[in-house]
Amino acid sequence: MIRPLSLFIFNLNKQNVKTQVKFASTVLPQFSSEKYGVKRKSFGVLQPRDIDYFKSILGEDRVVTDESDVLPFNIDWIKNCRGQSKVVLKPKTTEEVSKILSYCNGKRLAVCPQGGNTGLVGGSVPVFDEIVLNFNLMNKIISLDEISGALVCESGCVLENLDDYVRERNLIMPLDLGAKGSCHIGGNVSTNAGGLRLLRYGNLHGSVLGLEAVKADGTVLDCLRTLKKDNTGYHLKHLFIGSEGTLGVVTKVAIHCPALPKAVSLGFFGVENFENILNLYKRAKTSLGEILSAFEMADNGSVSSTVKNLKLSNPISDYPFYVLVETHGSDETHDSEKLSRFLSEGMESGVIVDGTVTSEPAKMKTIWNIRESIAGAGLVEGYSFKYDVSIPLRNYYDLVELLRDRLKDHQAKVYGYGHVGDGNIHINVIVPEYTKNMYSMLEPYIFEEVAKLKGSISAEHGVGFRKPQFIHYSKDESALQLMKDLKKSMDPNGILNPYKVLPD
Known part of the structure; x- marks a missing residue:
């Protein structure tokens, strides 16, 4: 043990x-x-x-x-x-x-x-x-075109530092993660990190304009362009986005930074059941439309344990589910009114039980801290099995309930939270300590259930070392063979990040 x-x-x-x-x-x-x-x-x-x-x-x-x-x-x-x-x-x-x-x-x-x-x-x-x-020491910002928003930097730049830099120039990084204070942009690109605002700004396949990478034999591949459109042959940069360092090592990145929103508003709502979360999401797409930047959910266990373990404060009372809605726009009065009206209509219909809306930075920070700290807070309670999957929204929360039923006779807590806007749910299973018996109860059961729904066993964290033996639940044999062919072609000796991504 x-x-x-x-x-x-x-x-x-x-x-x-x-x-x-x-x-x-x-x-x-x-x-x-x-x-x-x-x-x-x-x-x-x-x-x-x-x-x-x-x-x-x-x-x-x-x-x-x-x-x-x-x-x-x-x-x-x-x-x-x-x-x-x-x-x-x-x-x-x-x-x-x-x-x-x-x-x-x-x-x-x-x-x-x-x-x-x-x-x-x-x-x-x-x-x-x-x-x-x-790559800690490869942390230089090379250039920023404030007109086009194209930022060029080395791969060891910390995401939060980049965001601070471009914010001073009225831009924003298109990626926002709970780990932004320590994660590197090169690692973000190599894992195709998703984050909290993918709903608004899309994934890195769309945001990365170009990159520089070094192949296994030392060859430097220069695809470091800053153009939004370049339709000359194969889009080689995409080979490295999400390949987790198995095809080459990313050393520089060119990324598009959108304009800094003039108005940011945040809503935090209590909801009685998951069906109402789906109802609320449909309403948000219609009512908030062009200013909707994030739609997050967390169940009671996720929030209450985080608040307790990290001694944070919850701005609303105790509810079975919580929804966090953020808007990015250009008119604070207009956006705040839309979000307040969204809250009022939700409460009148009974979809929202309680909630708060704010545009104050300190209050927004407090709310986001709860959501962003869920992953780390679970470690206080014991050993944490963490899963990151994409499944159809209609079945989004089903796996959490299936796991609770499966583990009801074991000393385990199952929490569900994630990005409703892109179908990505995170599941934490907290146990007092790691045991092979608990591991066998979870894997491959979770991945089998995801496969039944034609989902993905990894929504944004990648495959890494933990999931190569399960990748066949999301990729068929023809796709896996092509991935192996690419690996063999670009890294014939297999020295780059072995034991990761591809099954033996």
Whole structure:
């Protein structure tokens, strides 16, 4: 049995509350290879001469080999996966990345690209002794065209820092995540992160204008264009968006930043049942239309446990479900009136039981903190199994109820929350500790139920290390074979993020 790390630091200085685990704890997660029964592939083994070569490129200070210093890079933030890497490399330039990969490819040394390490499927940490290629130091903003909104930056830029930068110039990043204070734009692109406002601004396949990536053999692929339209042949950038570092390593990104909304309003509503949430969503699309930017839901367990565990305050009373509706527009009076009218009509019809509407930044921050902190808050209670799936809206909450019934005789809590606007629900199953019996109760059961509804076993977190053996529930054999062919063509030695995305 594996007990979760229990020492937490609550950092309230960020825009949203984050839960970070202190690695100094004496209790560590089990090695992923042992926990999930994975065998090491026939890669090269790191030698002292390899370390010497990396130091000749990066210098002593950017080659990390001390075991205690390497440890945080071996563990994912939810303490589910743990690798056995012996070295972390911290390049500052694309040229350094190219030299590292070229060398590793020649020696058949496996590499694990790593950004902010905020992933939830183990994609950003090693499984065995892969070399960690960390992008913390590739964090420069290269250019911003304030007319077109095209931002060009290095892949290690923190999402929140980019958003702060463009906001000062009346623009906004098209992506917003609960982990924005630590996640990197390169990792966002590599995992095709979705986030809270995909309903309004779309996914990264539409927002990313171009990128630069380094292939496994060190070849630098320059697709770093800032054009909205470029119809010259294959759209190669899309190969890297969502490929999780298995086809190449993203080093620079060009992304379109929409205009900063002049007016932002937020509604937080209590709802009696999920059927009323669907009713409310239909009304929101009609009544709020062009200003609707987010439509989120969370069940009572998600919200009440977050409020309790993180000592937050809930602006409304206790209800079975909560809905968060955000609008982005250009006229604060007009938008606030529309949202207030939406609340009034919802309450008159009985669809909304209680609610509040605000345009005050401090109050909006308080409400968003509740929603954005759900993922981390569950870690306080024990071990957290996290699932991220897309299913038809009519069946959106069914899986939560099925799991509660399946686990009714076990000591487990099942919470459901997510992005109603794009059909993505997150499910947290909280147990006192990890056991193989509980794991077998959940997987592949959850993915089988998703497949019955023709859903996706990963809506936005990716496949990573945790889901390759289940990817066939969402991709047929012909699609999987084409993915394997692409991998073989672009990374014939398989050194880039092995054990991830594709099943063996």
